[in-house]
Amino acid sequence: MPDVNETIIKWLHGQQDWLQQATETLLTDGCLSDAKLDEMVAYLKTSEGQAVTNHRQFGGLATHATAAGELRLTEIGDVSGIENLAPRQPLNFGKGNLCVIYGHNGSGKSGYTRLLTKVCGKPQADDLKPNVFEAPPAERRCKVSYSENGVASDIEWPANSAPIDALRSVDIFDAETAVAYLTEETAATYTPPSVALFEELVSVCNRIKEKLQSEQQALVSMLPRLPNEYSATQAGAAYRGLKSTTAEADIEPIIQWEPHDQTTLDQLVERLKTADPGQLARNKRNTKQQINQLLSKLKSVVTAFGKDRLDSIRSLRADATNKRRMAKEASKVESAELDGVGTDTWRSLWQAARIYSQTAYPGQQYPVTDDARCVLCHQELGEQAQQRLMDFESFVQGRLETEAKAAEESYRQALAELPLGLTEEQSVTACQAAGLSDGPWQRRLMELWRKIANTRSALLDHESKGNVEPVDWPTDIIEELSNRAQALEREAAQHDEDGKHFDRAQAAQEMLNLEARKWTAQQAAAIRTELERLRKVAIYENWKRSTNSQGISRKAGEIGEQVITQMFVERFNRELKALGASRIKVELCKSRTTKGKSLHKLRLKGAQTGRDLPESVLSEGERRIVGLAAFLADVVEQPHAAPFVFDDPISSLDHDYEWHVAVRLAELAQTRQVLVFTHRLSLYGAMEDAAKKVGDAWKSDHLQQLCIESFSGTAGHPAHQAVWNANTKKANNILLQRLDEARKVGETSGAEAYRGLAQGICSDFRKLLERTVEDDLLNQVVRRHRRSVTTDNRLAPLPLISHEDCQLIDDMMTKYSCYEHSQSSEVPVFIPEADELRADIESLKAWREIFRKRPEGSIASG
Structure with missing residues (x-):
């Protein structure tokens, strides 16, 4: 499909180069290993990987395909602890392509289907249960035998373990599958290589995104948690609102904390604490007076020891x-x-x-x-x-x-006249009186007084040890003391004002805002670290956006519309027709595309409201046949020859649909193995007729009909060929063998033991007489459980039937009907002796041989 490949290449040339490189790797290697994935992640992070290029050729598109091969299921055996299955011998599916397994309700058909569904890894598979009526088994397992391209394999499979990969391609249809196709969106099971490439690309994008996500999650925020009380403040809002785009200038207000900010905060705390602003004003002015006295003392003393003095x-x-x-x-x-x-x-x-x-x-x-x-x-x-x-x-x-x-x-x-400075004790007292009791202030003043004392002492000693340096004017100390005195006056004035009117709530909010700013300023280093982390996270978000698979899914939808949807719809319509369901007003439509897969859904065709769903309108039989058609449309054209397994495919279907299903299954069996589990004898017979329709030689080579049964609380036992499913000649011989065994039992254990076995032989002999009428006397023109009347080369021998033939069979039917149907208690039923029973069975066998040769070769073999 060169046009599709050209479309894909043109689309790829519009993508970033890392995605193009990933595509080339998929086309070359078939997958992306973990090591290659790491390389791809590293390349995506570079400017080269992010660039859009058009230099790649993608030659692998022409050869990107899926290999095909033949797969066959051989048998299932050694079943232990799975459902109520406990077959005495393996269930063997034969060497042909068509195997029909009949069994009544409870015989194990659904058990085998559930087992296969689980073994083959189907999405609808449920966990297998042990037999709930028995003690938990010591082990739960089975042996599954299959062959791939002629190579046989036997797998010991523990119950509910991982599916057998080789069997994942087996397609299974059961009631749940029919419902799923009818009610759910489904993706086509077989995806052409061109579309599969997009699904693989989606998977690669998801893996890369997970890798980037993992790396991004390692960028853990170390930002301290904001105290709840600061949440409503401006600083708190800025702190919580940090983004990768937040500039340095934007965080300055919350990371700066100056001394005047602390002073303002202390003043607010003090104003809010006091109950008597007037007294606080007086205290401030007293402190101011002490500072002024200290200033005056300091100025006079420093002046006395200045350079001029x-x-x-x-x-x-x-x-x-x-x-x-x-x-x-x-x-x-x-x-x-x-x-x-x-x-x-x-x-x-x-x-x-x-x-x-x-x-x-x-x-x-x-x-x-x-x-x-x-x-x-x-x-x-x-x-x-x-x-x-x-x-x-x-x-x-x-x-x-x-x-x-x-x-x-x-x-x-x-x-x-040289003045004395303050002693250490006097200095401490003066500082405390002036409200300067903090350590730095005391240390600074102590150092100044000590220098003054040393200078005075040197002057009094006439500078005998050399001239001393004059005491410099302590501009900073005097300025700070002056500022503090002025601040105290302002604070006192504020307290005077507070004594007249004070908005306490507003002051409390201002204090909280300042406390929040002080807290955020203490986290300055953490804030800058968080901004750096957020910027890295933003880079990862950009990289992750590059891996968004929506564009790939859209393109997959376009390509899928060309190579999947149209063909899927055509196949569905063909299957509806082949199953005799064209009159049902349903259609298969594409619903959407997700992760590179085109999804489809069934809907009613021509419905006026557009809201009614098929499952709410169609009958049960119509729902089953439509689900079967959708299933077949989905799986029949896969390139690999994998088995089909059908569990009661005709449930709820009438005889007309049943025949079409039988014919379609026989057609499928011409190219691959088909296993059919059924509890209806009508389908059992119809499958034989459908196989004959393909050809007698093909039927002989490929059709195998089996029976499974339940016994002693367990199910799934393959039954030996019996009267009801063997040809009449062989059935006759089976009855004679059983009679020999019954005689031996009677001779050993007595008449009662014989009569128990002979009762069943008489009943089966009655059934054999019915089949003799169908297969021998009427030459299979009409058979029970078959919808058609077969006349092809079968009517000519009917005129050879004589009155004696009819009388013989009629007499036998009358004699042995009592063993098949209940009788009045007033008319006791006696079991024939072995010799009498043998004579009757032998007489029917002899009649059949004579009848087949009348005239010689004119009656077809049964």
Whole structure:
């Protein structure tokens, strides 16, 4: 079908390259292995795999087909613990193509069908049950024998285990199948290679999608769960609404948390907690006052140890040092006998002597030299000593000394004026009073006070160990303290306002919004991780969209319309006609396409409402024949020769439909094995006639008729050939064999045992007489359970029937009817002795031989 292949290639050239590569792999390898699937998944994720290309040729389309072969079911045996089946010997389906298995209700036909349905893996198969009237069996199994292309296989199959793959192609028709075709959407069982390719592509897409889904599910969200109380907040809504498309700027409001946000939150918490806003305002202002006091202290102290003040102190120190040096240089009194005049020690001694002199010489100007003694050693003052004291006084009272003293006093005063900082304890107390009890504040202030104390100590020590650095103006601390003081004033003002009117509900909502923002900000890292995960998930969603099989299904529907639907409908109409059901107003229509498969459904043809369904309008027999037609239309043209199994295909059908079904089954059996289970003798006979219609030689080679029966609570037993299904000649011999066995039993066990067996022989002999009339006397022109009167080459011998022939059979029928039909209790029935019974059976056998030869060769063999 080149046109179809060209259509498929044109469609493929419009698909992404990964799908084209998957198609080539399917055409080449027949399937996509797990390793190939992983390669396909990796290729799909690339830009090359996502690109639409047209360079592939898809040469495999011309050879993509399904291999055909012959499959035959041989026998079922060794059944144990399955339904109520317990055959003493295997059910063998023979070597021909047509096997008809007859059995009355409860004989095991449905059991065998259910077993085959399960073994062959049919969708309608139910689990097989053990015999509910017996104890649970130790094991449940059976042996299934079959052949493929002439190669025989025997499989030991445990009940309800996996189906036998080789038998999946066996087609089975039963009541449930008929209903399914009538009421459900069905896909054609045989799919041409061109359409099967799309089904395989759908499967590949689904497998790839499952693989991608599995990988995507591994991208587990690590985002903490949002507390319920934050669900209605703006931050909570943004947190829950994170998407792959959320930009960084969109998440900034919920991941940022500044100090002023915390301050605002603390203020709201405080406002909501207080019951007396006025008192809280007063407290805030008290705290503000403490901060201002701390600020004032800090500013004054820092100013005292700033660069300008340090430069001033150093200048005073240098001036005092210089002037003292000059004073010392001028203090070299010529009359002095010792060094050191003018030093600090000397000046102290001189000043002490001056004070003491007022005690020794009160009211006299120091130094007293006239008629006086030295106030230190109390010796009389000589002329030189007197002059020396006067020289010393002149030195002390000189200008340079005065200036040196003044400079030193200024320097001393400057040092004395250096303010003290706060001790560690004082600093802690001040911070607590100012509401600055948190650790960082205390540490910062402690460090500042410690630096001030060290600087002051160094200055008091005249910077003997080197100049110290001035204390820098703590701009940040002062600014923060000032801001805090201003904030306290604003908060106090707010509390004053709250004392007048306060919307508590609005404040509570604002607080909740801030708490939610604070919580989301704490999850900033998790939020960014979640956004990255969502972006990866979005990429996987895009990849998964590439595997959507809807487009493949649509194309499969188009191709299926060409190569499946039209042919399916034509086959259905042909089957309706072949089954004699053309007058039934039904039609098969395509309903839809799913996963690459075209689905079809039966509907009434010409119905006015369009809503009535076939199953609600057709009779039971019409439903069965329509279901059978749909089944046959679906399966007959499969390329492989697999067996057909029919379970009571003519249930609810009249004799006309029955004959058409028999003929159709015989036609099917010309190309493949057909197994028919039935409980109707009419179909049993019709199948023989239908086989003859194909040809006597074919019937002889292919038709096998079996009987199964139930016995002692179990079913499925193949029955030996008996009077009712053997030809009359053989049936005669069977009765004679049974009579010999009955005689032996009687001789061993007595007359009663003989009569029990002889009763059945008499009854079967009565049935044989009926068949003798049909098959021998009337030459099978008319037979029970057969719809037709067969006259072809059969009427000519009828004139040879004599009155004696009729009398013989009539007498025999009269004599033995009592053993087949119930009799009055007033007329007892006696079982003939063995010799009498043998004589009658032998006489019928002898008559048949003579009748067949009258005249020689003129009567057809039975």
